[in-house]
Amino acid sequence: MKFLCLVHEEPDNGLGPQTEQEAQELVNEHLDYDETLRQSGHWLYAQALQPVETATTVRVRNGKTSITDGPFAETKEVLGGFVMIEAMDMEEAIQIAAGIPSARMGFIHVRRVCEFKSS
Amino acid sequence: MSEDARKNVREKVDEIYRLESRRVLATLIRLLGDFDLAEEALHEAFTTALEQWAHEGLPKNPRTWLVSVGRFKAIDNIRRRARFDSSLAQIANELGPTTENPFAEDDEDIEDERLRLIFTCCHPALSPDAQIALTLRTVCGFTTEEIAHAFLTPPPTIAQRIVRAKSKIRDAHIPYEVPSHTELPDRLDSVLHVIYLVFNEGYSASFGDSLTRHDLSAEAIRLGRLLVELLPEPEAVGLLALMLLQESRRAARTSPTGELILLNEQDRTLWDRAQITEGLRLIQQALASRRFGPYTIQAAIAAVHARAARADETDWNQIVAFYDILIQAEPSPVIELNRAVAVAMRDGPEAGLTIIEEIFARGDLLEYHFAHSAHADLSRRLGKIEEARASYEKALQLSQQRSEREFLERRLREL
Numbered sequence: 001m002k003f004l005c006l007v008h009e010e011p012d013n014g015l016g017p018q019t020e021q022e023a024q025e026l027v028n029e030h031l032d033y034d035e036t037l038r039q040s041g042h043w044l045y046a047q048a049l050q051p052v053e054t055a056t057t058v059r060v061r062n063g064k065t066s067i068t069d070g071p072f073a074e075t076k077e078v079l080g081g082f083v084m085i086e087a088m089d090m091e092e093a094i095q096i097a098a099g100i101p102s103a104r105m106g107f108i109h110v111r112r113v114c115e116f117k118s119s
Numbered sequence: 120m121s122e123d124a125r126k127n128v129r130e131k132v133d134e135i136y137r138l139e140s141r142r143v144l145a146t147l148i149r150l151l152g153d154f155d156l157a158e159e160a161l162h163e164a165f166t167t168a169l170e171q172w173a174h175e176g177l178p179k180n181p182r183t184w185l186v187s188v189g190r191f192k193a194i195d196n197i198r199r200r201a202r203f204d205s206s207l208a209q210i211a212n213e214l215g216p217t218t219e220n221p222f223a224e225d226d227e228d229i230e231d232e233r234l235r236l237i238f239t240c241c242h243p244a245l246s247p248d249a250q251i252a253l254t255l256r257t258v259c260g261f262t263t264e265e266i267a268h269a270f271l272t273p274p275p276t277i278a279q280r281i282v283r284a285k286s287k288i289r290d291a292h293i294p295y296e297v298p299s300h301t302e303l304p305d306r307l308d309s310v311l312h313v314i315y316l317v318f319n320e321g322y323s324a325s326f327g328d329s330l331t332r333h334d335l336s337a338e339a340i341r342l343g344r345l346l347v348e349l350l351p352e353p354e355a356v357g358l359l360a361l362m363l364l365q366e367s368r369r370a371a372r373t374s375p376t377g378e379l380i381l382l383n384e385q386d387r388t389l390w391d392r393a394q395i396t397e398g399l400r401l402i403q404q405a406l407a408s409r410r411f412g413p414y415t416i417q418a419a420i421a422a423v424h425a426r427a428a429r430a431d432e433t434d435w436n437q438i439v440a441f442y443d444i445l446i447q448a449e450p451s452p453v454i455e456l457n458r459a460v461a462v463a464m465r466d467g468p469e470a471g472l473t474i475i476e477e478i479f480a481r482g483d484l485l486e487y488h489f490a491h492s493a494h495a496d497l498s499r500r501l502g503k504i505e506e507a508r509a510s511y512e513k514a515l516q517l518s519q520q521r522s523e524r525e526f527l528e529r530r531l532r533e534l
Contacts, residue, residue: 053283054291056244065305067243069287 002044002086002113003093008106009080015105029101037085042096048081077106084113128173135181136165141260143185145232149295150190154257154285157189159196164189233258234297234349237342240284241310242293249284250313252277258345259338269335270320297350307350311358311414314342318362322369336366353408357415360401364421367394379526383430395425413449416441435465452483456490468497488517492527504534 009016017023030048037043052072059066083100087093090112097108140161147157164185178184197211240254255261255269263281267274287293298306321335343359371385402422405415420441427433442458455478463471475494484490495510508531515527 050290054287056291067305069244069246069249 001089002084002115003090003096004111004113005083005085005093005097005100006079006109006111007048007081007083007100007102008077008109009102010077010106012076013105017105026101033099033101034083036099037083037096042085042087044084044086046081046083049079052078080106125173129169131177132165132169132172135168135185139182139185140165141236141258142231142233143182143189144257145236146186147189147193148236149232150186151193152295153289156193156197158257160189160193161185163192163196167192231349233345235295237310237346237349238297238306239288239293239295241306241313242288243306243309244291244293245284245287246280247313247316249280249287250309251316252280253284254313254342255317255338256281259342261338303352307352307354310346311354314339314346315358315362315414317342318365322365336362336369340366353405353411354414356401356408357405357411357418360398360405361414361418361421363394363398363401364418364425367391367398367425373522377522377525378529379522382424383433385430387428387430390425398422399425413445416445416448420445433464435461439465452478452481453487453489456484456487456493460493463497468500472497472501486517488514488523491517492530495530499530499534508534 017026027048030046034043034046055070055072057068057070059068080102083097085093085096087096090110093110093112097103097110100108102108143164144157144161147160148154151157151160167188168181168185172178194211201211237254237258240257241250243250245253251270252266255266256263261269263278264274266272267277270277297303318336318339321337321339340359340362343355343362346355347359367390368382368385370391371387371389372380374380398418399422402415402418405411406419420438423434423438423441438461439458442454442461446454446458456475459471459474459478462474472494475490475497478484478490479494491510491514495507495514498504498510499507511527511531511534515524515531518524518527
């Protein structure tokens with residue numbers, strides 16, 4: 001079954017990369033982990049996101065599209081990316097999530113994917 | 120070269136900067152794909168012009184010359200920096216060769232790209248504050264300090280807004296283009312909204328001592344004209360008409376001591392006839408299109424006032440009819456309030472008061488000082504002195520602007 005690991009950052013907790021070089025090392029670590037998961041057959045898809053300041057909110061009400069800036073993180077945590085994985089159960093998904101490098105500086109929300117069937 | 124000739128070139132360059140720098144910038148942003156690079160390139164192009172034109176005289180088409188030199192300098196700069204940062208080398212290559220003759224591009228009709236610039240700066244994915252700051256900075260050429268001064272905001276705050284807006288445009292990939300036909304109406308709303316916010320900020324400062332900050336209103340009208348010139352959509356025409364008709368009353372709306380004078384008490388001989396004539400002509404043009412919206416209807420209401428030589432000649436019937444259309448086009452309690460005031464003028468204070476009390480009973484406009492001062496005014500005219508006093512006091516509590524407060528205090532004393 002599919003699980004989505006939502007990778008959150010906590011920019012103010014001081015655990016994240018402090019220099020450009022550390023940031024690049026973190027990116028490399030993520031890419032390596034993607035490769036590991038790919039080889040073990042768990043990896044489905046993963047992406048990092050542009051900073052939260054680039055977020056835009058789209059709503060359609062009464063046929064009219066409204067576009068607004070944000071939302072900005074009110075709390076100290078921001079969604080930085082996601083990894084979609086194939087796992088046996090929540091237990092295995094948690095183990096895989098714990099291996100995501102950013103789990104050491106932020107946290108990972110693990111959500112099971114809802115697989116709808118059209119009727 | 121003589122001092123005089125040098126001075127001459129400088130004056131000429133200054134004039135070209137005033138007239139052409141925004142168009143040159145708009146084109147450079149498209150060519151370079153980046154606001155900051157384009158601003159830097161613009162600056163370098165004008166610096167080069169100052170030196171080179173002094174020796175060689177003015178080029179045939181200064182605007183094309185500036186675009187070519189700006190682009191050339193920018194690519195050259197990126198190349199130079201690329202020696203230290205390999206990722207820039209690719210950008211420089213994508214931007215094209217620098218070896219080509221910078222003066223080759225001698226097209227007399229380079230497209231006016233300020234419209235792209237306007238739509239990108241007013242993109243709704245940017246916050247309204249950022250839209251205003253970026254528009255004034257890039258489309259109007261205001262300095263950060265000028266914007267900060269006009270909006271009574273510290274310069275670093277404005278600077279930060281502009282920096283953030285530019286990085287959002289770059290990182291979120293907001294396109295540099297005029298929206299397609301299907302998106303145009305929504306996006307145009309956003310542009311008109313920014314222009315009208317700038318106008319209102321100049322027309323009636325929301326707090327502080329100055330009721331009118333003329334520069335901002337004048338700039339908004341200039342922007343409105345530019346927009347109409349580049350994209351003569353009925354609502355753009357309607358907004359320009361609305362701003363001109365409101366602006367025409369500027370000299371009449373405050374007393375020499377700075378107190379607010381209401382429309383029906385204004386000396387109408389002080390109204391600017393030229394602005395009224397132009398506003399009335401534009402409103403006809405917008406109404407004739409049959410595709411108009413809220414700005415045009417508001418302008419139509421302002422036009423009814425403008426046509427009345429004396430306050431008691433105002434056609435309130437027509438004004439109420441326009442408010443009815445406006446409420447359908449854009450339902451809002453504030454418009455209902457304005458309609459209530461017009462109904463009171465047509466049918467007497469009692470009728471207006473009933474509508475305002477219905478709005479209050481719904482829980483709307485309870486924190487809006489104009490609603491309480493309108494309520495107070497109608498109560499006073501009906502001889503309900505206690506109600507009037509309570510409402511003026513409530514309005515006073517909610518109002519922050521000096522001239523409005525003085526007006527309310529005077530009304531309270533006169534009860």
